[in-house]
Amino acid sequence: METRIQVTLTVSEAKRIIAKGVATLPEVQQALSEGKVLLKGGTTVSAIGEELIGQPLKISGRVSPRGTRAALNSTVQGHVLLLTSGSFQVVEDSLKEIIPTLGRQDIIIIGANALDPYGNAAMCMGGVFGGPAGEVLAGVLGCGARIIIPVGLEKLIPGPISEAVMAAGRNTMRLSRGMAVGMLPLIGQIVTERDALALLANVSCTVIAKGGIDGAEGATTMVVSGSEAEVAKAASVIDQIRGCTVSGLPESLAECKPGGESCKNHKGCLYKAGKSGFELSSI
Numbered sequence: 001m002e003t004r005i006q007v008t009l010t011v012s013e014a015k016r017i018i019a020k021g022v023a024t025l026p027e028v029q030q031a032l033s034e035g036k037v038l039l040k041g042g043t044t045v046s047a048i049g050e051e052l053i054g055q056p057l058k059i060s061g062r063v064s065p066r067g068t069r070a071a072l073n074s075t076v077q078g079h080v081l082l083l084t085s086g087s088f089q090v091v092e093d094s095l096k097e098i099i100p101t102l103g104r105q106d107i108i109i110i111g112a113n114a115l116d117p118y119g120n121a122a123m124c125m126g127g128v129f130g131g132p133a134g135e136v137l138a139g140v141l142g143c144g145a146r147i148i149i150p151v152g153l154e155k156l157i158p159g160p161i162s163e164a165v166m167a168a169g170r171n172t173m174r175l176s177r178g179m180a181v182g183m184l185p186l187i188g189q190i191v192t193e194r195d196a197l198a199l200l201a202n203v204s205c206t207v208i209a210k211g212g213i214d215g216a217e218g219a220t221t222m223v224v225s226g227s228e229a230e231v232a233k234a235a236s237v238i239d240q241i242r243g244c245t246v247s248g249l250p251e252s253l254a255e256c257k258p259g260g261e262s263c264k265n266h267k268g269c270l271y272k273a274g275k276s277g278f279e280l281s282s283i
Contacts (some may be wrong), residue, residue: 001050003228006208007238010045011218014152014193016241019047021196022150028052028107031146032083035105038091038098040133041079042111044150046247049081056222057081059248061126063113066253066271068124069260072169080133092132099139106145112186115151119190120161124181127265128172134184148187150244154218161185173268175278180268193220201234202226260262 009017022028031037032052038043041057049055058079060071069267079239080092091098102108110133129135140147157164165183173180194205203226224234246253256262258271266272 001097001228003231004223004225005231005235006221006223007235008212008216008219008221009193009238010212010216011152011154012244012246013048013238013241014119014220015044015150015247016244017193017200017237018044018150018152018191018196019051019247020237020241021193021199022048022109022148022191023051024199025148027146028109028148031105032086032109035084035107036102037083037106038102038108038112038145039081039083040108040110041081041248042068043246044152045109045111046249047206048109048150049088050247051065051248053083053086055081055088056247056249058252060131060252061124061179061181062255063124064178066255067179068126068181069255070126070260070266071179071252072256072260073251074261076249076252078249078252079131082253095132095136096139099136099143102143102145104144104146107148108140108188109148109150110140110144110186110188112149112151113155114157114164114183115153115155115190115192116157116159116161116164119188121149121151121155121188121190122161122164123186124168125184126179126181128170130182130184137184141187146185148191149186149188150191152218153192153194153210153220156210170267174280175270175273175275176268177264178269178271194222197222197224200237202230205221 209221
């Protein structure tokens with residue numbers, strides 16, 4: 001007989017579920033033991049770093065209530081990690097040397113800021129070339145390594161990624177809350193919290209509601225169904241991560257301020273212009 005439960009995952013909880021699901025993928029486990037795994041930072045990928053090796057990543061760009069922001073301390077390292085033979089190294093400054101060494105036996109895990117209904121993803125690009133990882137994206141896509149894109153359903157946008165890419169543009173915004181961004185399309189295997197739960201247990205997951213209040217903004221409410229034993233397995237994982245917080249190196253979680261080091265690389269920011277709102281008539 002089928003057992004059904006209704007669960008609600010906050011955004012942070014969904015990221016941890018995704019991390020656990022990605023960590024169980026056979027190709028990830030094989031790459032950890034026989035190849036290489038490249039992690040490109042973001043809070044979801046940071047949670048994967050914690051899951052795989054107990055190491056969070058530096059959080060660089062982020063979306064906060066103040067808009068699209070950067071880290072306050074731009075000198076913190078650890079935004080891109082290379083995992084080999086049970087250890088890791090920080091490689092954001094050597095990606096042009098690392099990427100050519102990757103092949104079919106290796107895994108690249110990179111987060112996204114947007115997911116469309118057709119399974120396409122993209123990441124925001126606040127710097128001229130999208131930072132060190134953006135600068136080598138052609139090599140990332142062309143090296144033959146498997147690309148995994150862990151992305152929560154809170155990133156779901158109503159239209160196609162192509163529409164978002166054409167609408168965005170860091171050089172085209174008169175003003176922006178935080179840095180103006182372009183959108184960089186990504187190609188790879190998408191893993192959402194819905195997919196991740198199905199990886200962690202033999203269950204079906206149907207999203208029935210999105211959003212919430214009091215900390216559940218962006219939350220995903222799902223019906224999880226399957227045999228009693230498998231649903232219990234999924235429920236146990238959900239209980240383990242209940243109430244978890246955002247992943248990332250603590251020293252990288254504070255966001256940038258006007259006049260900070262990263263300001264020189266960003267465009268359109270109304271805070272950088274000394275404004276508190278969209279005072280367009282005064283520009």
